[in-house]
Amino acid sequence: MTLRTLAAVCGAVLLVQFAVAPAAIAADAPTHWVSAWATALQSIPQQANLPPLYRAPEVAGRTVRQIVYPTLSGRAVRVHLSNEYGKTPLVIQDLRIASSAGGAATQANGGAKVTFGGKASVTVPPGSELDSDAAEVDIVAGAPYAISSYMGADQNLVAWHRVSNQVNYVSLPGNHTDDSMSGAFHQRFTQFVWVTGLSVEAPSAAAVATIGDSITDGMRSSLNENHRWPDAFARRLTQAGDRSTSVVNLGISGNRLLNDSPCYGEALVKRFSRDVLERPGVKVAILLIGINDINFSSMPPRAGLDCDYPHTSVNAEDLIDGYKRVIAEAHRRGVRVFGATLTPASLPPQRESIRLAANQWIRTAGAFDGVVDFDAALRDPAQPARLREGYDSGDHIHPSDAGYAAMAQAIPLDAVVNSTRK
Template identity: 40%
Template structure:
């Protein structure tokens, strides 16, 4: 159970303290929908050097995200899923970004939980803030600033954000300028989601679920060039309302849990997909790390088990069954070519092709998008097209992520 710690008011000139939204205090429950999300991970620095192992003490962390949907009110979801002790948040704000670590002063709103400006998050849990009344538009960048007065211990994180976060010594939750935020990182900490509220929203959120190719690895930093970013813009242009939120984790596998590469897709699907407010559609693109890492020692120092196409298919069937039981449409994406990458062997590619053949022909998914064929080189179907290859022959570049979004968007819009 989450313990709430009230403290003396942190009222600052120009800040609005949010009112408590008590259960049952309104005529109707708010219609929350996900506007941004990140799949949280264990504290780990083996792949991405960051602040997660040491955590924070007398420090403010300012994180910048771009919303895929807007609304007149917002709430922030914070996670202490991998913490071993209560996480004491001494203060928190949300504001419109002015670029980098700066914010627009008049938009700063203090976040509360149960009306308290200081609160604790129990280990293994996630909380949502009270609602903040601040109109926000789709595509707008906002900041969430968290102040930790006392040591947090290792921090629940999202390792590869393709976005810059900032750190300052002391409480700078209300600061509008960037002067104090002299340190930076390309990970997110404790931040699991941002939801907006508005009338008439019924299950219009699409969750992009997968590994580094969904996470946007090797896309432009602070450029919002991941495929889910492109997909949001495409669906909006196509007249389809609702956000696309990103539940990718770099290195993630369908079948195998890891403290470095994230809980497996089977472990986290219910939390990271079905638990998203307003989810109606899931796009599943995962399995290449199960196949490619098989028989190799991964970044977590563990030998990755070999997998067959039948094992991967069995994993997909579990995800599909969970989605169907929750009334969520599930779209399957074929696995991209990977010849030339350190993962590649002819035997592993045969497993990939068998898996892709099943995705195309089994009729198990509600719809299929054939990224394998859309992204392959014209003269060699085992390789990514040069125009889409980031250079490692496994991950797309920004143009490749845009091409993926175009293929997926065509399926969703039809």
């Protein structure tokens, strides 16, 4: 747990119905915990008449079952909860982790109950995060796990990771955390909520954090298939015989380097410390961000919910200054950063010139600890401002599954892995 989180928890002690000290101590223990799965939250717009994409499911007094795929094996696991954007306490009455049996079903052994300071229930104050106690669960990298949370009677959703590319489930009213059958889970949704990380006990392992916008998030990749480029990179590591490097995905669709959004999360320069540097065991970050900064200034303002606000114009120098801020922050914490070139997006000439200038700096300035040339991996040789035909999902911005696989192959594997060992 970070000092910021610990201070928030202590300051709201009257709201907490159990002693959080054991969880806090566990979180601050010497590093043998390593992030095996993670996601980044964004606040849900709070206004009337939201478009359907931004309407959250009803979770009060129900069980939320989320399916996650850790990328590192271990014999014990901690669950990380976040109420970062909450205005009221986050109340979970019961929480359990179990091997998934497909859909909303779990393996019949019921998995393991997850506790917080020895208690089954937990109250997380607004603005706070915390880790669970260690639960003895055999975590196998690449296998699916169901995390089931029985929510408080008045709980509502004010934050999520909106584009999960994973079907998750909400039950009928009641505690269904230990139901192995799927019958109670009538509602499907495609976001992640509350749970923002799993860490496993792995003394010699390290994590690579991937962070950026929708292209890291895996927008338009196949639902439930784990075809985002970070997923493909995790599989590439395993195929190369590396069992001690995890890959966690902190991309947020629509995210920008320099500006917040009503829908797409805080600017990456603001969220980088929380979403990457405070994760246990992270030694390397791969950064791919900037195309939305270039594009959103040209998006027309919309009445009602304007997700592209503010429509701030940026140039290459603005992006470079932002990259330098991220690099400096990472280096202060001993984390190495690989800069990824911005991928083709069929931009008009003025915006394309900004992309090319940013890419030239990423490749040649020497400010990053390494370079991942995603642009070269995906561009059409005959029309380098465009995605190669087989790598285009159809919108000329987001890669297809094949394109995401090509991105994973473009990562300099040895350089990244060696950087996690330094």
